[in-house]
Amino acid sequence: MNLLEIADLHVHYGAIHALKGVSLSVAEGSLVTLIGANGAGKTTLLNTISGAVPGSGGSVLFRGEEILNELPHLITRRGIAHVPEGRKIFSELSVEDNLNVGAYIQKDKQRIRTLIERNYELFPRLAERRRQEGGSLSGGEQQMLAIARGLMSDPTLLLLDEPSLGLAPILVETVFKLISDINAMGVAVLLVEQNANVALQTATFGYVMETGQITIADKASALLNNPAVQNAYLGVG
Amino acid sequence: MFIQQLVNGITQGSMFALLAISFGIVYGTLRLLNFATGSMYMIGAYFGWLMVHHVASNLFLALLAGAAAGYVVGYILERFAFRALRGVARIASLICTIGFAMFFNELMSVVFGAERKAMPSFYADTAFVIQGVSVSWLQIILVMVAATVLILLQLLIYRTKLGLAIRAVSLDFKTASLMGIPTDRVISLTFSLAGAVAGISGVLAAAYYNALFPYMGNMAGLKSFSAAVFGGLTSIPGAILGGYLLGIIENFAVQFISSGYRDIIGFSILVIFLLLRPQGLLGRKTD
Numbered sequence: 295m296n297l298l299e300i301a302d303l304h305v306h307y308g309a310i311h312a313l314k315g316v317s318l319s320v321a322e323g324s325l326v327t328l329i330g331a332n333g334a335g336k337t338t339l340l341n342t343i344s345g346a347v348p349g350s351g352g353s354v355l356f357r358g359e360e361i362l363n364e365l366p367h368l369i370t371r372r373g374i375a376h377v378p379e380g381r382k383i384f385s386e387l388s389v390e391d392n393l394n395v396g397a398y399i400q401k402d403k404q405r406i407r408t409l410i411e412r413n414y415e416l417f418p419r420l421a422e423r424r425r426q427e428g429g430s431l432s433g434g435e436q437q438m439l440a441i442a443r444g445l446m447s448d449p450t451l452l453l454l455d456e457p458s459l460g461l462a463p464i465l466v467e468t469v470f471k472l473i474s475d476i477n478a479m480g481v482a483v484l485l486v487e488q489n490a491n492v493a494l495q496t497a498t499f500g501y502v503m504e505t506g507q508i509t510i511a512d513k514a515s516a517l518l519n520n521p522a523v524q525n526a527y528l529g530v531g
Numbered sequence: 532m533f534i535q536q537l538v539n540g541i542t543q544g545s546m547f548a549l550l551a552i553s554f555g556i557v558y559g560t561l562r563l564l565n566f567a568t569g570s571m572y573m574i575g576a577y578f579g580w581l582m583v584h585h586v587a588s589n590l591f592l593a594l595l596a597g598a599a600a601g602y603v604v605g606y607i608l609e610r611f612a613f614r615a616l617r618g619v620a621r622i623a624s625l626i627c628t629i630g631f632a633m634f635f636n637e638l639m640s641v642v643f644g645a646e647r648k649a650m651p652s653f654y655a656d657t658a659f660v661i662q663g664v665s666v667s668w669l670q671i672i673l674v675m676v677a678a679t680v681l682i683l684l685q686l687l688i689y690r691t692k693l694g695l696a697i698r699a700v701s702l703d704f705k706t707a708s709l710m711g712i713p714t715d716r717v718i719s720l721t722f723s724l725a726g727a728v729a730g731i732s733g734v735l736a737a738a739y740y741n742a743l744f745p746y747m748g749n750m751a752g753l754k755s756f757s758a759a760v761f762g763g764l765t766s767i768p769g770a771i772l773g774g775y776l777l778g779i780i781e782n783f784a785v786q787f788i789s790s791g792y793r794d795i796i797g798f799s800i801l802v803i804f805l806l807l808r809p810q811g812l813l814g815r816k817t818d
């Protein structure tokens with residue numbers, strides 16, 4: 295049984311049919327990427343998994359249980375953390391309070407402390423800036439904070455929406471390295487990216503989405519060598 | 532005379548500050564101006580009065596009754612003026628709070644009569660005299676109760692996990708729900724707390740003026756709304772400061788100009804001030 299199993303998922307925004315029967319799965323502990331052009335429906339898919347957007351048909355199974363259209367905070371409790379597009383840092387809260395909000399579902403103070411310390415080890419920049427307001431961080435630091443905040447719920451599945459967006463190339467490398475490290479700690483990752491090259495190099499499996507449908511699903515290494523993918527997403531050929 | 536007006540100003544300012552904070556926390560979390568704030572104050576006063584007349588003639592029990600009544604009214608308002616209208620334009624919620632204000636005012640005048648009710652005097656003895664100005668125990672108690680409520684509220688919002696959740700919801704409730712925060716419950720609780728604070732303010736006012744009536748919340752509500760705007764609607768310390776300043780300014784205006792101008796002066800200062808500083812005393816520009 296896969297950790298996450300999505301079958302024939304449909305989402306409508308009024309008259310817009312944004313997801314047209316999407317099927318996708320993420321195995322326990324794996325790193326899967328979803329690539330696709332602007333407006334393909336990638337964010338919509340993540341939002342539907344985390345309950346922020348209602349689905350109109352199909353199913354989303356997490357550990358074999360149906361979670362489609364459950365309330366977002368209950369889905370978080372099940373062990374899914376969503377790091378949203380555009381980071382969505384609580385800009386007026388300090389870095390540490392952003393992390394504390396991320397730990398809302400944790401009851402044990404000691405556990406929260408341990409998770410914060412783990413984050414500060416992963417992201418030393420955040421440790422230096424723990425008292426600063428989230429909004430005062432640079433784009434790269436905010437992205438790290440968004441990921442760190444997502445980890446505070448100690449998830450089994452981490453949904454990442456375009457973590458490389460707007461980052462300098464050197465930072466993109468750092469962020470993807472961190473994503474690999476997080477995955478190596480046993481957290482399954484579903485990574486949405488437009489930066490297909492790096493995403494496919496980091497992930498083990500990949501899906502390509504076009505206008506609300508999955509068009510290709512294959513091992514990441516195979517996608518890197520797939521001419522159709524190369525033409526459309528890798529700027530090769 | 533100066534001290535007399537300062538004492539009066541701080542006393543009235545305490546009630547304004549409580550109401551202003553009630554406006555402020557609802558606006559802060561929901562971006563909704565709750566024009567039924569004055570009604571929560573009025574209903575609080577009535578339940579305080581019921582407690583005094585039918586159960587025990589004790590100011591502190593009256594305050595508890597007023598807080599409980601305000602809490603329930605806040606809960607009802609959130610359900611019907613806000614949650615039921617989610618996804619509709621924000622202005623619909625605002626109008627709904629005005630509708631509820633009228634409804635509650637009429638309801639109370641039908642049930643209890645439109646005339647003034649007398650609230651007995653509590654702690655009317657003089658506590659001390661400074662430069663010819665006598666300060667009653669009631670004034671001291673009133674100021675202390677308001678200060679205690681304001682401090683507890685500050686501690687709740689800035690020092691507890693629930694307070695952190697309230698702040699997260701007020702900054703971005705969608706993202707807050709992704710963090711596992713039950714946003715509906717937090718919003719409902721915030722509204723109820725705002726109601727409880729307004730209810731306490733109503734009981735204090737009834738005790739201070741020895742009177743209550745169904746429309747007592749109208750002017751008080753408008754003034755404390757002004758005080759909240761004055762302080763910067765999204766800033767809690769701002770709302771408190773705004774409330775006290777309004778109380779003090781009004782009392783000085785009465786003293787040095789004329790009592791007929793009391794209300795005009797408060798509002799004029801507000802308008803002039805907002806022209807100069809639209810975000811209020813402590814509000815943020817980006818709001």
Ligand SMILES: Nc1ncnc2c1ncn2[C@@H]1O[C@H](COP(=O)(O)OP(=O)(O)OP(=O)(O)O)[C@@H](O)[C@H]1O
Pocket residue numbers: 307310312330331332333334335336337338339379488
């Ligand atoms: N809230 C919304 N209301 C109406 N339409 C929407 C909404 N959100 C997204 N859409 C539409 O749904 C489609 C998919 O959008 P989505 O944001 O999921 O794409 P995406 O793959 O994440 O794109 P990008 O790479 O630009 O982030 C688009 O056509 C978009 O215009």
Ligand SMILES: [Mg+2]
Pocket residue numbers: 336337338379455
């Ligand atoms: Mg997107």
